[in-house]
Amino acid sequence: MDEATSSVDTRTEIQIQKAMSNLMKGRTNFVIAHRLSTIREADNILVVNDGAIIEHGTHEDLMSQNGFYCQLYNSQFSTENLA
Incomplete structure (x- = not known):
């Protein structure tokens, strides 16, 4: 799918x-x-950028790292994007 x-x-x-x-x-x-809401409950999330795995962990782990995944997630759910 x-x-x-x-x-x-x-x-x-x-x-x-x-x-x-x-x-x-x-x-x-x-x-x-x-x-990203599709994978929020996953046991392990692999974040791929330019063909390489750059981060991995649970949603909570990745959000606490404040890295690439966190930036992507926040950009998708930011109220600024609704305007």
């Missing part, structure tokens, strides 16, 4: 995420995402 939530409203996105979570339980999964 390529960006299953890229062109849906927030309510539908939440429904898709719940369904995907149920399908993925007990399995190893690779999810490629541009919308």
